[in-house]
Amino acid sequence: MSISSPQTGGSRRPSTRPAAGAKKATPAAKKAGSAATPTKAGGKGGGRPPMAPVKVRQGRNWGPILVSAIVALVAIGIVGFGVYEVMKSSETWKDQANAIPGIVNYTKTDPALVKSGQHQWGHVDYKQSPPVAGPHNPNWQRCQGDVYPAQIANEHAVHAMEHGAVWITYRPDLPKADVDKLAAKVRGNDFMLMSPYPNLDKPISLQAWGYQLKLDKTDDPRIDQFIKALRQNDSQEGAGVVCSAGNFITTTGTTPHDLGKDQPQQPQQPGTQPGG
Numbered sequence: 001m002s003i004s005s006p007q008t009g010g011s012r013r014p015s016t017r018p019a020a021g022a023k024k025a026t027p028a029a030k031k032a033g034s035a036a037t038p039t040k041a042g043g044k045g046g047g048r049p050p051m052a053p054v055k056v057r058q059g060r061n062w063g064p065i066l067v068s069a070i071v072a073l074v075a076i077g078i079v080g081f082g083v084y085e086v087m088k089s090s091e092t093w094k095d096q097a098n099a100i101p102g103i104v105n106y107t108k109t110d111p112a113l114v115k116s117g118q119h120q121w122g123h124v125d126y127k128q129s130p131p132v133a134g135p136h137n138p139n140w141q142r143c144q145g146d147v148y149p150a151q152i153a154n155e156h157a158v159h160a161m162e163h164g165a166v167w168i169t170y171r172p173d174l175p176k177a178d179v180d181k182l183a184a185k186v187r188g189n190d191f192m193l194m195s196p197y198p199n200l201d202k203p204i205s206l207q208a209w210g211y212q213l214k215l216d217k218t219d220d221p222r223i224d225q226f227i228k229a230l231r232q233n234d235s236q237e238g239a240g241v242v243c244s245a246g247n248f249i250t251t252t253g254t255t256p257h258d259l260g261k262d263q264p265q266q267p268q269q270p271g272t273q274p275g276g
Helices: 027-036 062-089 093-098 154-162 176-186 222-230
Strands: 144-147 166-170 192-196 204-208 211-215
Touching: 093 222, 144 176, 154 166, 154 192, 154 204, 166 176, 166 222, 176 192, 176 222, 204 222, 211 222
Parallel strands: 144 192, 166 192
Antiparallel strands: 166 204, 204 211
16 A cells, blocks of 8 residues: 655655665775776766777888989989099099009109110110110011010010000910910000010010009900000100101011111101101
8 A cells, every 4th residue: 555645646755775774885885886887988987998099000112212212322323423434534644554553663663764765776684574664776666566476676675665555475385365365455456566575473564664564364454454544645755656657677586676777877856757
Protein backbone atom coordinates (compact mmCIF):
# COMPACT_ATOMS: atom_id res chain seq x y z
CA MET A 1 0.00 0.00 0.00
CA SER A 2 1.51 3.35 -1.11
CA ILE A 3 1.44 6.51 0.91
CA SER A 4 0.21 9.50 -1.02
CA SER A 5 1.88 12.83 -0.62
CA PRO A 6 -0.52 15.58 0.06
CA GLN A 7 1.50 18.07 -2.17
CA THR A 8 1.90 16.05 -5.34
CA GLY A 9 -0.38 13.17 -4.89
CA GLY A 10 2.40 10.89 -6.12
CA SER A 11 4.32 8.14 -4.43
CA ARG A 12 6.92 8.86 -1.73
CA ARG A 13 10.60 8.97 -2.99
CA PRO A 14 12.59 6.11 -1.60
CA SER A 15 15.01 7.07 1.11
CA THR A 16 18.75 7.30 0.32
CA ARG A 17 19.78 6.73 3.86
CA PRO A 18 21.65 3.52 4.40
CA ALA A 19 19.75 0.76 5.82
CA ALA A 20 20.08 0.06 9.45
CA GLY A 21 23.13 -1.96 10.21
CA ALA A 22 24.91 -1.10 6.89
CA LYS A 23 28.51 0.04 7.11
CA LYS A 24 29.41 3.51 5.99
CA ALA A 25 31.69 3.61 2.99
CA THR A 26 35.19 4.81 3.68
CA PRO A 27 36.80 7.67 1.65
CA ALA A 28 39.25 5.18 0.05
CA ALA A 29 36.45 2.99 -1.13
CA LYS A 30 34.61 5.98 -2.57
CA LYS A 31 37.74 6.99 -4.48
CA ALA A 32 38.22 3.47 -5.83
CA GLY A 33 34.64 3.30 -6.89
CA SER A 34 34.85 6.64 -8.62
CA ALA A 35 37.95 5.54 -10.56
CA ALA A 36 36.29 2.32 -11.61
CA THR A 37 33.26 4.12 -12.95
CA PRO A 38 33.65 4.78 -16.66
CA THR A 39 32.88 8.18 -18.04
CA LYS A 40 31.60 9.14 -21.41
CA ALA A 41 34.19 9.76 -24.08
CA GLY A 42 35.18 13.34 -24.13
CA GLY A 43 33.49 14.03 -20.85
CA LYS A 44 34.99 15.87 -17.94
CA GLY A 45 36.26 14.35 -14.83
CA GLY A 46 38.89 11.80 -16.04
CA GLY A 47 38.98 8.84 -18.41
CA ARG A 48 41.46 7.96 -21.21
CA PRO A 49 43.09 11.08 -22.73
CA PRO A 50 42.60 11.62 -26.47
CA MET A 51 45.37 10.07 -28.63
CA ALA A 52 47.69 12.46 -30.53
CA PRO A 53 47.67 12.03 -34.32
CA VAL A 54 50.54 9.92 -35.64
CA LYS A 55 52.71 11.74 -38.22
CA VAL A 56 53.77 9.53 -41.11
CA ARG A 57 57.31 10.52 -42.27
CA GLN A 58 57.67 10.24 -46.00
CA GLY A 59 60.91 8.86 -47.51
CA ARG A 60 63.42 11.39 -48.96
CA ASN A 61 63.35 11.63 -52.76
CA TRP A 62 67.02 10.99 -53.60
CA GLY A 63 66.63 11.23 -57.37
CA PRO A 64 66.61 15.04 -57.75
CA ILE A 65 69.27 15.34 -55.02
CA LEU A 66 71.59 12.95 -56.85
CA VAL A 67 71.06 14.72 -60.17
CA SER A 68 71.82 18.09 -58.58
CA ALA A 69 74.99 16.72 -57.00
CA ILE A 70 76.19 15.32 -60.33
CA VAL A 71 75.48 18.60 -62.11
CA ALA A 72 77.41 20.49 -59.42
CA LEU A 73 80.39 18.13 -59.71
CA VAL A 74 80.42 18.44 -63.49
CA ALA A 75 80.32 22.23 -63.23
CA ILE A 76 83.20 22.21 -60.75
CA GLY A 77 85.16 19.91 -63.06
CA ILE A 78 84.60 22.16 -66.07
CA VAL A 79 85.68 25.24 -64.16
CA GLY A 80 88.70 23.43 -62.73
CA PHE A 81 89.74 22.15 -66.15
CA GLY A 82 89.43 25.65 -67.57
CA VAL A 83 91.65 27.05 -64.84
CA TYR A 84 94.15 24.24 -65.44
CA GLU A 85 94.25 24.92 -69.18
CA VAL A 86 94.81 28.63 -68.59
CA MET A 87 97.68 27.84 -66.26
CA LYS A 88 99.17 25.33 -68.69
CA SER A 89 98.93 27.76 -71.58
CA SER A 90 100.98 30.28 -69.61
CA GLU A 91 103.82 27.79 -69.09
CA THR A 92 106.95 28.11 -71.18
CA TRP A 93 108.61 25.12 -72.81
CA LYS A 94 111.28 25.36 -70.13
CA ASP A 95 108.61 25.08 -67.43
CA GLN A 96 107.21 22.00 -69.13
CA ALA A 97 110.66 20.41 -69.48
CA ASN A 98 111.62 21.05 -65.86
CA ALA A 99 108.34 19.51 -64.70
CA ILE A 100 109.23 16.11 -66.22
CA PRO A 101 110.22 13.75 -63.38
CA GLY A 102 113.81 12.53 -63.65
CA ILE A 103 114.99 15.06 -66.23
CA VAL A 104 118.49 16.50 -65.77
CA ASN A 105 118.83 20.18 -66.65
CA TYR A 106 122.47 21.00 -67.36
CA THR A 107 121.59 24.59 -68.23
CA LYS A 108 121.33 25.12 -64.47
CA THR A 109 124.04 22.80 -63.20
CA ASP A 110 126.71 23.53 -65.85
CA PRO A 111 126.07 26.84 -67.68
CA ALA A 112 129.49 26.76 -69.37
CA LEU A 113 128.65 23.43 -70.98
CA VAL A 114 125.64 24.77 -72.84
CA LYS A 115 127.37 27.70 -74.44
CA SER A 116 126.46 27.45 -78.13
CA GLY A 117 128.49 28.10 -81.26
CA GLN A 118 131.62 26.20 -80.13
CA HIS A 119 132.76 24.59 -83.40
CA GLN A 120 135.69 22.23 -83.24
CA TRP A 121 137.24 19.84 -85.77
CA GLY A 122 138.09 16.26 -84.93
CA HIS A 123 137.33 14.22 -81.83
CA VAL A 124 135.78 15.87 -78.76
CA ASP A 125 135.72 14.43 -75.26
CA TYR A 126 132.38 14.93 -73.53
CA LYS A 127 131.48 14.90 -69.85
CA GLN A 128 128.19 13.08 -70.38
CA SER A 129 127.45 9.82 -72.17
CA PRO A 130 125.62 10.42 -74.43
CA PRO A 131 126.65 14.08 -74.63
CA VAL A 132 124.05 16.83 -74.27
CA ALA A 133 125.97 19.97 -75.27
CA GLY A 134 129.41 21.46 -75.63
CA PRO A 135 131.90 21.92 -78.48
CA HIS A 136 130.88 20.13 -81.67
CA ASN A 137 131.74 19.57 -85.31
CA PRO A 138 130.75 22.31 -87.76
CA ASN A 139 128.75 19.66 -89.66
CA TRP A 140 125.60 18.39 -88.00
CA GLN A 141 123.91 15.01 -88.26
CA ARG A 142 120.77 15.25 -90.35
CA CYS A 143 117.82 15.32 -87.96
CA GLN A 144 114.87 15.20 -90.30
CA GLY A 145 113.18 12.22 -88.67
CA ASP A 146 116.25 10.05 -89.34
CA VAL A 147 116.52 6.60 -87.73
CA TYR A 148 120.14 5.47 -87.97
CA PRO A 149 120.81 1.71 -87.76
CA ALA A 150 124.27 2.14 -86.24
CA GLN A 151 126.10 4.47 -83.89
CA ILE A 152 126.78 8.01 -85.09
CA ALA A 153 129.50 10.47 -84.13
CA ASN A 154 128.81 12.45 -80.98
CA GLU A 155 130.30 15.57 -82.53
CA HIS A 156 127.65 15.63 -85.28
CA ALA A 157 124.77 14.67 -82.98
CA VAL A 158 125.56 17.50 -80.58
CA HIS A 159 125.45 20.00 -83.44
CA ALA A 160 122.02 18.61 -84.43
CA MET A 161 120.81 19.24 -80.90
CA GLU A 162 122.10 22.79 -81.09
CA HIS A 163 119.67 23.22 -83.99
CA GLY A 164 116.83 22.12 -81.72
CA ALA A 165 116.75 18.38 -82.38
CA VAL A 166 115.85 15.66 -79.87
CA TRP A 167 118.28 12.75 -80.08
CA ILE A 168 116.94 9.37 -78.93
CA THR A 169 119.54 6.72 -78.11
CA TYR A 170 119.11 3.14 -76.95
CA ARG A 171 121.18 0.15 -75.94
CA PRO A 172 121.85 -2.20 -78.87
CA ASP A 173 120.34 -5.12 -76.91
CA LEU A 174 116.95 -3.40 -76.69
CA PRO A 175 114.28 -5.75 -78.14
CA LYS A 176 113.34 -5.01 -81.74
CA ALA A 177 109.71 -4.36 -80.79
CA ASP A 178 110.86 -1.59 -78.44
CA VAL A 179 113.22 -0.16 -81.05
CA ASP A 180 110.31 -0.01 -83.48
CA LYS A 181 108.19 1.86 -80.92
CA LEU A 182 110.90 4.48 -80.55
CA ALA A 183 111.44 4.70 -84.31
CA ALA A 184 107.72 5.40 -84.79
CA LYS A 185 108.12 8.55 -82.70
CA VAL A 186 111.01 9.74 -84.89
CA ARG A 187 110.19 8.93 -88.50
CA GLY A 188 108.45 11.73 -90.36
CA ASN A 189 109.17 14.29 -87.64
CA ASP A 190 111.66 17.05 -88.32
CA PHE A 191 114.16 17.91 -85.56
CA MET A 192 114.29 14.25 -84.49
CA LEU A 193 117.01 11.61 -84.88
CA MET A 194 117.70 8.24 -83.32
CA SER A 195 120.62 5.81 -83.09
CA PRO A 196 121.93 2.95 -80.96
CA TYR A 197 124.44 3.82 -78.25
CA PRO A 198 126.54 1.10 -76.55
CA ASN A 199 127.16 0.92 -72.80
CA LEU A 200 124.21 3.06 -71.72
CA ASP A 201 123.46 2.79 -68.00
CA LYS A 202 119.74 2.73 -68.89
CA PRO A 203 118.03 1.05 -71.86
CA ILE A 204 116.91 4.42 -73.27
CA SER A 205 118.38 7.92 -73.12
CA LEU A 206 116.85 11.10 -74.57
CA GLN A 207 118.92 14.21 -75.21
CA ALA A 208 118.20 17.79 -76.19
CA TRP A 209 120.55 20.74 -75.87
CA GLY A 210 121.36 20.86 -72.15
CA TYR A 211 118.72 18.30 -71.12
CA GLN A 212 118.80 14.53 -70.60
CA LEU A 213 116.32 11.88 -69.52
CA LYS A 214 117.19 8.21 -69.02
CA LEU A 215 114.44 5.59 -68.91
CA ASP A 216 113.84 1.85 -68.60
CA LYS A 217 110.79 1.31 -70.80
CA THR A 218 109.61 2.46 -74.21
CA ASP A 219 106.03 2.94 -73.03
CA ASP A 220 107.06 5.54 -70.46
CA PRO A 221 104.85 8.64 -71.03
CA ARG A 222 107.80 10.91 -70.25
CA ILE A 223 109.24 10.17 -73.69
CA ASP A 224 106.40 12.05 -75.37
CA GLN A 225 106.56 14.80 -72.75
CA PHE A 226 110.27 15.29 -73.43
CA ILE A 227 109.74 15.47 -77.19
CA LYS A 228 106.80 17.85 -76.91
CA ALA A 229 108.60 20.26 -74.60
CA LEU A 230 112.03 20.34 -76.23
CA ARG A 231 111.83 19.45 -79.92
CA GLN A 232 112.71 22.61 -81.92
CA ASN A 233 111.89 24.79 -78.89
CA ASP A 234 115.39 24.14 -77.54
CA SER A 235 117.14 25.54 -80.61
CA GLN A 236 120.23 27.63 -79.89
CA GLU A 237 120.51 28.88 -83.47
CA GLY A 238 117.47 31.13 -83.61
CA ALA A 239 114.51 31.07 -85.98
CA GLY A 240 115.00 29.63 -89.46
CA VAL A 241 117.67 27.03 -88.67
CA VAL A 242 116.88 23.60 -90.15
CA CYS A 243 118.05 20.00 -89.98
CA SER A 244 118.02 19.23 -93.68
CA ALA A 245 120.03 21.92 -95.51
CA GLY A 246 123.69 22.80 -95.47
CA ASN A 247 126.69 20.74 -94.43
CA PHE A 248 124.90 17.87 -92.71
CA ILE A 249 126.03 14.26 -92.29
CA THR A 250 123.92 11.19 -93.07
CA THR A 251 126.48 8.43 -92.59
CA THR A 252 127.09 6.38 -89.45
CA GLY A 253 130.30 5.73 -87.53
CA THR A 254 131.91 7.26 -84.47
CA THR A 255 134.64 9.16 -86.31
CA PRO A 256 133.54 12.73 -87.12
CA HIS A 257 133.59 13.85 -90.76
CA ASP A 258 135.40 17.14 -91.09
CA LEU A 259 133.68 18.33 -94.25
CA GLY A 260 135.10 21.67 -95.35
CA LYS A 261 138.04 21.59 -93.00
CA ASP A 262 140.46 22.41 -95.82
CA GLN A 263 138.25 25.20 -97.15
CA PRO A 264 138.53 28.79 -95.99
CA GLN A 265 136.12 29.37 -93.14
CA GLN A 266 133.99 32.50 -93.12
CA PRO A 267 132.79 34.04 -89.85
CA GLN A 268 129.15 33.14 -89.24
CA GLN A 269 126.40 34.40 -87.05
CA PRO A 270 124.27 31.89 -85.16
CA GLY A 271 121.23 30.82 -87.15
CA THR A 272 122.73 31.27 -90.61
CA GLN A 273 123.23 28.56 -93.21
CA PRO A 274 125.31 26.61 -93.96
CA GLY A 275 127.42 25.45 -91.05
CA GLY A 276 125.40 27.11 -88.28
